[in-house]
Amino acid sequence: MTPPVLSVRNLRVEFASRRGVLRAIDGVSFDIAKGEVLGVVGESGAGKSVTGLAVIGLIDPPGRISGGEIYLSGMRIDNLSPEELRRIRGKRIGMIFQDPLTSLNPLYRIGDQLVETLKTHTNLSESAARRRAIDLLAEVGIPAPEKRIDGYPHEFSGGMRQRVVIALAICAEPELIIADEPTTALDVSVQAQIIALIKRLGRDHGTAVMLVTHDMGVIAETSDRVAVMYSGRIAEIGPVRDVVQSPLHPYARGLMGAIPTLAGDAARLVQIPGSMPRLSAIPPGCSFNPRCPFAFERCRIERPEPIRQGTQAVACHLYDTAAKETAA
Ligand code: SF4
DSSP states (O other): OOOOSEEEEEEEEEEEETTEEEEEEEEEEEEEOTTOEEEEEOOTTSSHHHHHHHHTTOOOTTEEEEEEEEEETTEEOTTSOHHHHHHHHHHTEEEEOSSHHHHSOTTSOHHHHHHHHHHHHSOOOHHHHHHHHHHHHHHTTOSSHHHHTTOOGGGSOHHHHHHHHHHHHHTTOOSEEEEESTTTTSOHHHHHHHHHHHHHHHHHHOOEEEEEESOHHHHHHHOSEEEEEETTEEEEEEEHHHHHHSOOSHHHHHHHHTSOOTTOOGGGOOOOSSOOOOGGGOOSSOTTGGGOTTOOGGGGTSOOOOEEETTEEEOOGGGOHHHHHHHO
16 A cells, blocks of 8 residues: 555654743644645644644754654655755655745746756756746746746746745655645735645645645635644544534634635634633643533543544544443
């Protein structure tokens, strides 16, 4: 059996602070298969971006991976040296960040940046790399790519720049792309085009995509599966259609209720009272318990582990029927 493109097992990430060690990720596990888009959604501080950074080996001190394992197509990568990881980034893992200018050098023509990346990761000659760069720009929807290839980043609109970043991310034909809020800074109409482009990556190139966003609407449009994160853990994971239509975790239920429908069905807009706890103040037991309308005694003491429910897995004591049967 072919291994998943990305397999994250029991990942833990900690940050040392004056108040002691803060655990930003606490036992996160998931897989992404070839050609699959996994959406990772949650509020700011839920740990979704940190998970993406851990996968690409870009957790800066005082942060560190303190436990767990990360595998890329069966090869363990969390214990590689910074140099080995640098080689994997760009070649086997592509990255798309919210601000395209993080990935583009304003001083170089975009063609030079694409050609340079292509030459680093492939055996193409200068002229073949330039031809490939033009093809890539056409593929991501840059009009007149043979002319625009000689433009500088500032000569492109935000949406066009993000397309260039996607061309850069896919140029070495990576197995995995980590896209962190790739559409957040863009106009709504441009967002839809970038979403369509990301979707095509999985379909046409077989690339596995980890799409990190706070926007459940983007996930619903793009992803095959979704992981809902809360306080550094996965509250629920499953096929996007199932999680959107029948969310199981009380937090996911609130989150899904907050997706406005096309019909503008305001009755679906549900607010979850309270806010996510700071890393320094995560309550014992289930970290959602102070906000959860269903919380009971056990929730304040014992941390729920993921429980399989059909196609979904949910970390909530409400679904622990074995324990209920034992107690009965
Ligand atoms: Fe609510 Fe308890 Fe489930 Fe946590 S474990 S989501 S507090 S019912």
